[in-house]
Amino acid sequence: MKFIGIVGTNAKKSYNRMLLKFMQDHFQDQAEIEILELTDVPLFNESDDQSQSPLIQSFNQKIMDADGVIIAAPEHNHSVPSALKSIIEWLSYKLHPLDGKPVMIVGASYSVQGSSRSQLHLRQILDAPGVNATVMPGSEFLLGRAQTAFDDQGALKVEGTVNFLDSCFMKFIKFAGIVAEMNVPDAVTYQPGTYEVTAVGHNGNLPMSVTLSDDRIEDIQIDTSTETKGIADVVFDRIPKEIIDGQTLAVDAISGASMTSNGVINGVAEAVKAAGANPDALKKRRAAQATAAQNITDITTDVVVVGAGGAGLTAAAQVLQSGRNVLVVEKFPAVGGNTVRAGGPMNAADPEWQNKFEAIPGEKHTLTEITQIDEATIAPEYLADFRALKAQITNYLKENEDQRGYLFDSTLLHRIQTYLGGKRTDLNGQPIYGQYDLVKELTDHALESVKWLEKIGVEFDQEQVTMPVGAIWRRGHKPLGDQGFAYIKGLQGFVTSHGGRIMTETAAEELTTTAAGKVDGLIAKGANNTKVIVHAKAVILASGGFAANTKMLQEYNTYWTSIDDDIKTTNSPAMTGDGIQLGTGVGADLVGMGFSQMMPVSDPETGELFTGVQVPPQNFVMVNQAGKRFVNEYGSRDELTQAAIDNGSLFYLIADDEIKKTAYNTTQAKLDAQVAAGTLFRADTLVDLAKQINMDPAALTETITNYNAYADAGEDPEFHKNAFDLKVEVAPFYATPRKPATHHTMGGLKIDTGAHVINTDGQVINGLYAAGEVAGGIHAGNRLGGNSLSDIFTFGRIAATSALNEEVTVPVK
Amino acid sequence: MKLVGIVGTNATASTNRQLLQYMQQHFTDQATIEIGEIAPLPAFNEPEDRAVPAEVQVLSDQIEAADGVIFATPEYDHSIPAALKSAIEWLSYTTRPLINKPVMIVGASNGSLGTSRAQTHLRQILEAPELKALVMPNVEYFLGHSLQAFDEAGNLTDADKAQELDADFMAFLAFIELTAKITPANKFVEKNQQFSWSQITDGRD
Numbered sequence A: 001m002k003f004i005g006i007v008g009t010n011a012k013k014s015y016n017r018m019l020l021k022f023m024q025d026h027f028q029d030q031a032e033i034e035i036l037e038l039t040d041v042p043l044f045n046e047s048d049d050q051s052q053s054p055l056i057q058s059f060n061q062k063i064m065d066a067d068g069v070i071i072a073a074p075e076h077n078h079s080v081p082s083a084l085k086s087i088i089e090w091l092s093y094k095l096h097p098l099d100g101k102p103v104m105i106v107g108a109s110y111s112v113q114g115s116s117r118s119q120l121h122l123r124q125i126l127d128a129p130g131v132n133a134t135v136m137p138g139s140e141f142l143l144g145r146a147q148t149a150f151d152d153q154g155a156l157k158v159e160g161t162v163n164f165l166d167s168c169f170m171k172f173i174k175f176a177g178i179v180a181e182m183n184v185p186d187a188v189t190y191q192p193g194t195y196e197v198t199a200v201g202h203n204g205n206l207p208m209s210v211t212l213s214d215d216r217i218e219d220i221q222i223d224t225s226t227e228t229k230g231i232a233d234v235v236f237d238r239i240p241k242e243i244i245d246g247q248t249l250a251v252d253a254i255s256g257a258s259m260t261s262n263g264v265i266n267g268v269a270e271a272v273k274a275a276g277a278n279p280d281a282l283k284k285r286r287a288a289q290a291t292a293a294q295n296i297t298d299i300t301t302d303v304v305v306v307g308a309g310g311a312g313l314t315a316a317a318q319v320l321q322s323g324r325n326v327l328v329v330e331k332f333p334a335v336g337g338n339t340v341r342a343g344g345p346m347n348a349a350d351p352e353w354q355n356k357f358e359a360i361p362g363e364k365h366t367l368t369e370i371t372q373i374d375e376a377t378i379a380p381e382y383l384a385d386f387r388a389l390k391a392q393i394t395n396y397l398k399e400n401e402d403q404r405g406y407l408f409d410s411t412l413l414h415r416i417q418t419y420l421g422g423k424r425t426d427l428n429g430q431p432i433y434g435q436y437d438l439v440k441e442l443t444d445h446a447l448e449s450v451k452w453l454e455k456i457g458v459e460f461d462q463e464q465v466t467m468p469v470g471a472i473w474r475r476g477h478k479p480l481g482d483q484g485f486a487y488i489k490g491l492q493g494f495v496t497s498h499g500g501r502i503m504t505e506t507a508a509e510e511l512t513t514t515a516a517g518k519v520d521g522l523i524a525k526g527a528n529n530t531k532v533i534v535h536a537k538a539v540i541l542a543s544g545g546f547a548a549n550t551k552m553l554q555e556y557n558t559y560w561t562s563i564d565d566d567i568k569t570t571n572s573p574a575m576t577g578d579g580i581q582l583g584t585g586v587g588a589d590l591v592g593m594g595f596s597q598m599m600p601v602s603d604p605e606t607g608e609l610f611t612g613v614q615v616p617p618q619n620f621v622m623v624n625q626a627g628k629r630f631v632n633e634y635g636s637r638d639e640l641t642q643a644a645i646d647n648g649s650l651f652y653l654i655a656d657d658e659i660k661k662t663a664y665n666t667t668q669a670k671l672d673a674q675v676a677a678g679t680l681f682r683a684d685t686l687v688d689l690a691k692q693i694n695m696d697p698a699a700l701t702e703t704i705t706n707y708n709a710y711a712d713a714g715e716d717p718e719f720h721k722n723a724f725d726l727k728v729e730v731a732p733f734y735a736t737p738r739k740p741a742t743h744h745t746m747g748g749l750k751i752d753t754g755a756h757v758i759n760t761d762g763q764v765i766n767g768l769y770a771a772g773e774v775a776g777g778i779h780a781g782n783r784l785g786g787n788s789l790s791d792i793f794t795f796g797r798i799a800a801t802s803a804l805n806e807e808v809t810v811p812v813k
Numbered sequence B: 001m002k003l004v005g006i007v008g009t010n011a012t013a014s015t016n017r018q019l020l021q022y023m024q025q026h027f028t029d030q031a032t033i034e035i036g037e038i039a040p041l042p043a044f045n046e047p048e049d050r051a052v053p054a055e056v057q058v059l060s061d062q063i064e065a066a067d068g069v070i071f072a073t074p075e076y077d078h079s080i081p082a083a084l085k086s087a088i089e090w091l092s093y094t095t096r097p098l099i100n101k102p103v104m105i106v107g108a109s110n111g112s113l114g115t116s117r118a119q120t121h122l123r124q125i126l127e128a129p130e131l132k133a134l135v136m137p138n139v140e141y142f143l144g145h146s147l148q149a150f151d152e153a154g155n156l157t158d159a160d161k162a163q164e165l166d167a168d169f170m171a172f173l174a175f176i177e178l179t180a181k182i183t184p185a186n187k188f189v190e191k192n193q194q195f196s197w198s199q200i201t202d203g204r205d
């Protein structure tokens, strides 16, 4: 049996939490109890429906999936705590997961009579029609004098109490079984027809038409034109299929695209309702699940690749080009990883092409500055290249002394900029910069990668040379079409049409080795609990970084003064560092693990970049929670991030109506919706704005008055912001809440220029290769924008080439 | 007579707010009724430092300054809304302005039963030792089918219901005067005790 335990309070210290933890441990042989906390649950508000928020959805899903719910409720003012009442309201308003669910009530409190009054209220509440839980009668477990009830290990001290809890719990297991039988669903009939409804997708509404016959859902059509290509495609293929196959609405949301998944499910529910049937009955209908014996799939191939992101699909394509077999295992239902999220342009010096564009103001200055760098600060292995670059620049500047000139670039400039961009020192005073041989390999071959991708079928925009955000130089090759997805679309098409096999929902869990220690395959967990055993001549790890694994980031971090437990990420939730674990499992060494990149201006709730009013930095006005500016808004990502962390992470971008017009990410309708949702603040005066965000109005007003004066003077004596555009003066005013979110991990598996994984003795691990964000050593302390894409396509090809040459095409010795 | 009427929900459209606005107008000769809102309050989270958020202080000051308090509560899932419970938890945990304060409970809801179960809960809650309000006994005012209960001018359309409210309100004014006589001057003493459940169990339970 699987139960959900709800800690009925949001207080930091709770005996009810202790009680649930004790039960979780004490009953582990009888049932699995997953504990849910109310800490982040917002206060229920009918005027601000958050039923679709990830948090409420997760409560909903988990309760629906559970065999029963245990609520541990304290007593506040003779009743249930508002936090508990609030989650019940959320779960009785638009969603009704508790309907018919077996519920056991327990409670701990200070006084002798325990939480008896609160439990009575709770029973009445759970009995209300919108909730309609099936609460176990009798067997009230009330723990009085909770402060003396537990020992140091969190166990209940008195044997009699434990015995009583045992008997209540055994009854509940029986009770849950009986209730489950009662809940076998009724027959459903529909008014036949085609119903037009809308689903709420990630980027807005998705019109759907649902066709129903007397007793079946026959067809589901979705207009997907507003969705980001690549991320949710699998939702539109699979969710409708599962609904129709199972004639059920109890289908699981797809990881990484849960919002769109639930949107589609709710859309169908709406149609079912319009057809006169009760969608809740369909939500209770579980699709028959084959949880029988574990299936084992055994596959033999030439090369197996872990991860179907940019690096993985590149490696796979390269293997196929030489006529060999490849299998790609991908953890998620959709391919593409972080690569589909990328902005698009990849860096590669291509002077022949770039020289056709005119230089722009400031570029010569940047070049001159490079020539002025003190050679003593350049690492010895880069010195020869640095000198050669200086000569190139000096020539170029001389040649173009009296004219604007063309856009300069060279492999050497790319190399030195990658080196300089990655140079950092961590909190322990440990300096880091990109490993010379790897940076050279990258910059020497990046352009070949562009040409190779063109042959695979990725088209680039020849008319534009772009500078990706944080890239320092204009050398971005921008694919035509949908940003990062353009690469994945091309690569995936090539791989599947050339006989490559991609197994989605298959997560590599372990590498296998021969007695001699050569890697010869892997074991993965496939869909529906299958075990996949792969035998291969070589394994290529391309599973991405670990920016979505906060614990791992915190464990290795040596760069940020702190990383919040609840920090959000711009990454796919798949980026948990699996490949790094797989590698260290066979002895791999790691490099640069302490260095991660943050995106300072992310949405505090979702980690997304494109919410609120995001404007060019000359129009940014950043203030901390006290209403004061705290940094030069023109600072690098690192500087902004550290300053934010020093100021409690949460900060605000202040804009006025004119500044708002320079936002590149939004429309008035989107802003209005965000204001209504409470994720963006707007007011007609700065004082009101400050009040909305609990800021001292006088402090904010003073900050803005000063800022405007600095903008007039063109000089900022406080933080030395040196480029200003607009002042903050025209109502309405906006405050966009921001927090740093994790973005990229520079550290990873140690590799050499052949993409071999190196062990802790400095030796190559035979049969094992790594490419992409899973590997470290190149970007060191800071990755330049646009360099990651160059990296994954270059090292993805190198890994495959090495594997083919060394393990596949050579006859067995 | 100076009263505060607390809207028991954080929703932007509320028939309970409408009911209080009606009372404010209708009883203008007998009392000044100020409307108190709970919507701006943060969710109660038992902060260890017991700091009082500014919005809670505003509501608390309103109560403190009033001779009596009217709660107009909706019913959510057979009890009071979480938002109202949260506001009460703040008051009980920080400033405790309700001690010995005369209280009248009214409630509007869209169903036919009015808000009987929510009102019973609210009564029990307000009598908890850390609140100790003086809830007027024997009077319960329910306004069922509340979405249809008011005309365009905000007046109650049902004459019986209007009369009932008049009678209940007069009873409340009398109740306030009565309690002023019988509540001992030890109000001051009680208020300065920082009540806590742990204290109760450590000695006086």
Ligand SMILES: Cc1cc2nc3c(=O)[nH]c(=O)nc-3n(C[C@H](O)[C@H](O)[C@H](O)COP(=O)(O)OP(=O)(O)OC[C@H]3O[C@@H](n4cnc5c(N)ncnc54)[C@H](O)[C@@H]3O)c2cc1C
Pocket: A306, A307, A308, A309, A310, A311, A312, A329, A330, A331, A332, A334, A335, A336, A337, A338, A339, A340, A341, A342, A343, A344, A345, A346, A468, A506, A507, A508, A509, A542, A543, A544, A545, A570, A571, A572, A574, A575, A576, A578, A579, A743, A744, A771, A772, A773, A774, A785, A786, A787, A788, A789, A790, A792
């Ligand atoms: C929002 C955003 C914007 C970005 N913009 C840019 C940009 O403009 N320019 C730039 O150069 N870089 C950018 N980056 C960085 C860049 O996108 C990534 O560093 C790069 O795509 C990583 O590619 P990869 O192939 O190494 O990994 P990914 O593309 O992330 O692929 C890894 C794959 O491995 C799978 N996987 C993980 N674990 C397992 C397992 N155990 N078994 C099987 N499969 C597994 C994952 O599901 C995923 O599909 C951006 C990143 C983000 C998040």
Ligand SMILES: Cc1cc2nc3c(=O)[nH]c(=O)nc-3n(C[C@H](O)[C@H](O)[C@H](O)COP(=O)(O)O)c2cc1C
Pocket: A046, A089, A090, A092, A093, A128, A129, A130, B009, B011, B013, B014, B015, B016, B017, B073, B074, B075, B076, B077, B078, B079, B108, B109, B110, B111, B112, B113, B114, B115, B146
């Ligand atoms: C989550 C939720 C639960 C509710 N539960 C009940 C209930 O148990 N009994 C009832 O009479 N009305 C219930 N209602 C309906 C309310 O009484 C109705 O919305 C009423 O108009 C609320 O008062 P207001 O107009 O002041 O907001 C519920 C409403 C919501 C949003």
